[in-house]
Amino acid sequence: MNKDFNYFLQGEKEKWEVIIGLEVHAQILSNAKLFSSSSTKFGAEPNCQVSLIDAAMPGMLPVINKFCIEQAIKTGLGLNAKINSFSVFDRKNYFYADLPQGYQISQYKFPIVGEGEVLLDMSYGTKKIGIERLHLEQDAGKSLHDQDPTKSFIDLNRSGVALMEIVSKPDLRSPEEVGEYIKKIRSIMRYLETCDGNMEEGSLRADVNISVRKVGDKNFGTRCEIKNVNSIKFMQQAIEFEAKRQIDLLEQGKSIDQETRLYDTKKNETRSMRSKEDAHDYRYFPDPDLLPLELENSFIQKIKNELPELPDQKKDRFINEYRLSNYEAAVLTADKETADFFEKVAKNSDVKLATTWIMGDFFASLNKLQKSISNSPITVENLASLLNLIKTNIISGRIAKEVFEMMLLDKRDPKIIVEEKGLIQQTDVKEIEKIIDKVLMDNQDKVTEYKSGKVKLFGFFVGSVIKESKGKANPGVVNDLLKKKLS
Amino acid sequence: MNNLSNLTLVETVEGIKSKKFSPSEVLSSYEERIKRSKKLNCFISETLDQAKKEIKKINIGQNNLALLGAPIAVKDLFCTSNVKTTASSKILENFVPTYESTVTQKLWDQGAILIGKLNCDEFAMGSSNETSYFGNVINPYKDGKETLVPGGSSGGCASAVSANLTVATVGTDTGGSIRQPAAFTGIVGLKPTYGRCSRWGIVAFASSLDQAGPMTKDIKDSALLLEVIAGFDSKDSTSINTNSSFFFKNLSKQIKGLNVGIPKEYRVDNMPKEIDDLWSEGIKILENCGAKIHSISLPHTKYALPTYYIIAPAEASSNLARYDGVRYGHRESGRDLIEMYENTRSRGFGDEVKRRILIGTYVLSSGYYDAYYLKAQKVRNLIKKDFDDSFKKVDVILTPSTPSAAFKFGEKKDDPISMYLNDIFTVTANLAGLPALSLPIKHNSKNLPLSLQLIGRPFDEQTILNVGYAIEQEVKFKRSISDWWM
Amino acid sequence: MSINKETVKKISKLARISVSDQQASKLEKNLNSILSFVEQLNELNTEKINPISTISNQKLIMRDDVVKVSNQKEDILKNAPEKNSSYYIVPKVVE
Numbered sequence A: 001m002n003k004d005f006n007y008f009l010q011g012e013k014e015k016w017e018v019i020i021g022l023e024v025h026a027q028i029l030s031n032a033k034l035f036s037s038s039s040t041k042f043g044a045e046p047n048c049q050v051s052l053i054d055a056a057m058p059g060m061l062p063v064i065n066k067f068c069i070e071q072a073i074k075t076g077l078g079l080n081a082k083i084n085s086f087s088v089f090d091r092k093n094y095f096y097a098d099l100p101q102g103y104q105i106s107q108y109k110f111p112i113v114g115e116g117e118v119l120l121d122m123s124y125g126t127k128k129i130g131i132e133r134l135h136l137e138q139d140a141g142k143s144l145h146d147q148d149p150t151k152s153f154i155d156l157n158r159s160g161v162a163l164m165e166i167v168s169k170p171d172l173r174s175p176e177e178v179g180e181y182i183k184k185i186r187s188i189m190r191y192l193e194t195c196d197g198n199m200e201e202g203s204l205r206a207d208v209n210i211s212v213r214k215v216g217d218k219n220f221g222t223r224c225e226i227k228n229v230n231s232i233k234f235m236q237q238a239i240e241f242e243a244k245r246q247i248d249l250l251e252q253g254k255s256i257d258q259e260t261r262l263y264d265t266k267k268n269e270t271r272s273m274r275s276k277e278d279a280h281d282y283r284y285f286p287d288p289d290l291l292p293l294e295l296e297n298s299f300i301q302k303i304k305n306e307l308p309e310l311p312d313q314k315k316d317r318f319i320n321e322y323r324l325s326n327y328e329a330a331v332l333t334a335d336k337e338t339a340d341f342f343e344k345v346a347k348n349s350d351v352k353l354a355t356t357w358i359m360g361d362f363f364a365s366l367n368k369l370q371k372s373i374s375n376s377p378i379t380v381e382n383l384a385s386l387l388n389l390i391k392t393n394i395i396s397g398r399i400a401k402e403v404f405e406m407m408l409l410d411k412r413d414p415k416i417i418v419e420e421k422g423l424i425q426q427t428d429v430k431e432i433e434k435i436i437d438k439v440l441m442d443n444q445d446k447v448t449e450y451k452s453g454k455v456k457l458f459g460f461f462v463g464s465v466i467k468e469s470k471g472k473a474n475p476g477v478v479n480d481l482l483k484k485k486l487s
Numbered sequence B: 001m002n003n004l005s006n007l008t009l010v011e012t013v014e015g016i017k018s019k020k021f022s023p024s025e026v027l028s029s030y031e032e033r034i035k036r037s038k039k040l041n042c043f044i045s046e047t048l049d050q051a052k053k054e055i056k057k058i059n060i061g062q063n064n065l066a067l068l069g070a071p072i073a074v075k076d077l078f079c080t081s082n083v084k085t086t087a088s089s090k091i092l093e094n095f096v097p098t099y100e101s102t103v104t105q106k107l108w109d110q111g112a113i114l115i116g117k118l119n120c121d122e123f124a125m126g127s128s129n130e131t132s133y134f135g136n137v138i139n140p141y142k143d144g145k146e147t148l149v150p151g152g153s154s155g156g157c158a159s160a161v162s163a164n165l166t167v168a169t170v171g172t173d174t175g176g177s178i179r180q181p182a183a184f185t186g187i188v189g190l191k192p193t194y195g196r197c198s199r200w201g202i203v204a205f206a207s208s209l210d211q212a213g214p215m216t217k218d219i220k221d222s223a224l225l226l227e228v229i230a231g232f233d234s235k236d237s238t239s240i241n242t243n244s245s246f247f248f249k250n251l252s253k254q255i256k257g258l259n260v261g262i263p264k265e266y267r268v269d270n271m272p273k274e275i276d277d278l279w280s281e282g283i284k285i286l287e288n289c290g291a292k293i294h295s296i297s298l299p300h301t302k303y304a305l306p307t308y309y310i311i312a313p314a315e316a317s318s319n320l321a322r323y324d325g326v327r328y329g330h331r332e333s334g335r336d337l338i339e340m341y342e343n344t345r346s347r348g349f350g351d352e353v354k355r356r357i358l359i360g361t362y363v364l365s366s367g368y369y370d371a372y373y374l375k376a377q378k379v380r381n382l383i384k385k386d387f388d389d390s391f392k393k394v395d396v397i398l399t400p401s402t403p404s405a406a407f408k409f410g411e412k413k414d415d416p417i418s419m420y421l422n423d424i425f426t427v428t429a430n431l432a433g434l435p436a437l438s439l440p441i442k443h444n445s446k447n448l449p450l451s452l453q454l455i456g457r458p459f460d461e462q463t464i465l466n467v468g469y470a471i472e473q474e475v476k477f478k479r480s481i482s483d484w485w486m
Numbered sequence C: 001m002s003i004n005k006e007t008v009k010k011i012s013k014l015a016r017i018s019v020s021d022q023q024a025s026k027l028e029k030n031l032n033s034i035l036s037f038v039e040q041l042n043e044l045n046t047e048k049i050n051p052i053s054t055i056s057n058q059k060l061i062m063r064d065d066v067v068k069v070s071n072q073k074e075d076i077l078k079n080a081p082e083k084n085s086s087y088y089i090v091p092k093v094v095e
């Protein structure tokens, strides 16, 4: 919390600040599309999930999916935003091979969700990012350009899938903030189960608006929009590249063209999109095939009442209820699965142990195995059971690490592993005394040295006893007994 | 049984049910006439062979079916499963839907048989049927030796009913496309309340104005057909969930005490005397029937057409964006995608359609939206309010259907504004979403039909049908056609 | 307001309709006569009037989130001018 914000770019002449706004497109987790009854499942054979409506056959008409409206409202509430009881579906007109109607049904003047905000936990404090709006719209299909030298192939499976476009205010100032913002929005939507946030499958992607200005300037510069970036890393790289490009131009006394650009992930550069040249006049107008959407207060209230606990609320609760640090609570509530996992383990074992083990060995192992909580080899029950073995002194922390490694491999209950491998901690004083006596007998020369003042050798004795006990001797008991015997 | 095609829809179905004649006999008599009427160019596709197979499956015992055995051709704007649907455009020249529009499905569900798809203005844009890629439709009425337009856009529908090539039909009406051609050909045309009939499966022109409706030989047929095609459709978000009505059963010529409004703003400059006289005659007839006549004011009437010619092209420019040569329809080649689009749409659409797409694109474009489109939406509200106010005082409004009788080919083709003025009396009902009926009253000195229009309250088709029925009983209009083309 | 040939070309481009110079001249005339006709609306003061985009005052109907259409690939590809067994095919898209 003591670091200062420091993302400024030094040009040849001036120090620059980067201004970023995001238009996040989040696919709603619905069974059917926004205006048609065809499936939204990912990964189907091309053109197998396309209805007559999605292919814009003559005479086809849209009918809205109620569930999608509910999800947009839910998400709006999650973004602390105003829900508009009156909204309108508009047509955004442009020609594109994978846009069958020749227009996208979207919301323009009257979106379903208005202004809101999200909070980001940055190393330099909490940063508030304004939300301009959230609106519902249809996704387009997909064009494949690499199958043939002179042709493009069109797959309309995605055509008509429901998207929420979440537009931020130009409040973001660095690639790092953009990363945190995306993670936060994704976390909120995952908590709400309105969007799975899967960026590889394209369920979450963003248009990035970037401009630069000299540090201290109040006015915004001309912005460029980088279309459809589908990973946080690419967004960050694209911002760095684009900001430098704009700074170079401005420092050379040139101006920035307001334009749409494409981020080339292979070359790590942005370039102007020729196809969008004359597409800027979208001729929005209310879709005459649909009526305005008027929401009853009770409809919104019902959704509000059923809202689950959100990341920020959960974080506050974890801090108060479990006495976690802000950092621990932030990490453990970043996604709902982790939070739920933590809470169950903590409730069934010990909060402190659960916190250290989950944030330490558990996360590290998932990382190494490239697994997520949902397919983790270690279940809530087994981890809690392991922590209880530590808590009740049945095994030592050291043995626990070994058992944990074994659990990763055979996914078994640690109690069984401990029993089977005979790893139960030795706390019987008589048994341990026997081992100590043996060790002291075998090392009489060292005992003499110790007694003549070489007290550092104490560690050697402890180690040898534990080793002799095959790691099972309780280190505390060993300590106490050894001290007595050697005095 | 040679003249089965002279019968009305109601008479035909009754005859079939009472076994006076068989569905096949009815079909043959239409087939015979269709074959000898190619000159009128009403049909884009004929499905008579398929119809002959279908007709054999008809079970005459099914007395509950409202349209049992009725041979019906429909406007080629309705998508019909496995039957080519073109919207009279080159761009859909070979398009064969795999689905059936809700309205036509309702016809077949009630025992009607599809006999063909009828010519119209391209994408329903036109008032004379001169914009069809498949050529002009000819009016069975003639001015001396000269042929006449049937009106549009449902010109093929109008000529086909008038010339007895289909027992009845369904058209679509965006600014007058059912009522104006009905008036030019001496038949009854009804545009229902916006939302009364489903738009699902109808090639869209202007979504907030389009409405399907019956075009028939008389009022009874109109009531029967409306009863069949009306109804809420969960596939159309703008279709209205209201109680179904028994228009046919409830048809009554008792209109005593009914309040009829005569809007003074419909007495336009340069209105031919014959139209003015026609209107006066209509008023007299209604007075004789016991109705009370009131002079009313619809002050924004003159702004209806300008409003329409912003809103309809704006919606059309977007609705027609899907015709891009990618998924169906005509495609021209191009070096890249954009060039393919531009060539396809340039050669696939006719001049009038392109004109309207461009106007629509312009009025929605940045910097012009407020001045044109938004302005038109506001005036549309004023026009609607005019009607709301009037319907507090009157039950129905009587006006002429068109400012003139049918005209000659080429007369207005190169002057869009004079063509647009054809819809001056009809377009208000579309903007306000009201039901409106056109019915023939008499022939003028050149033996051309002249019609009056009745505009009703939202969802009160019953009243305009009843008033129309009362007038029909009085005037006893009979189409006077010589079969000159045969 | 009236439009010139350049504007005709610009909106043709937006509408993806290629227009020759000759056509543009004719269109310029046609479109201007339509525009001056519709500009009659400027006589009206509509400052305080609400715009309406639809005539219905029904509430928007909503459907449940249920998948009802299965694989319709055959149907949707049936009328395609150019296709293979899985895709629509178009001339190369330049991005």
Ligand SMILES: [Mg+2]
Binding pocket: A023, A207, A225
């Ligand atoms: Mg964007």
Ligand SMILES: [Zn+2]
Binding pocket: A025, A137, A165
């Ligand atoms: Zn978007």
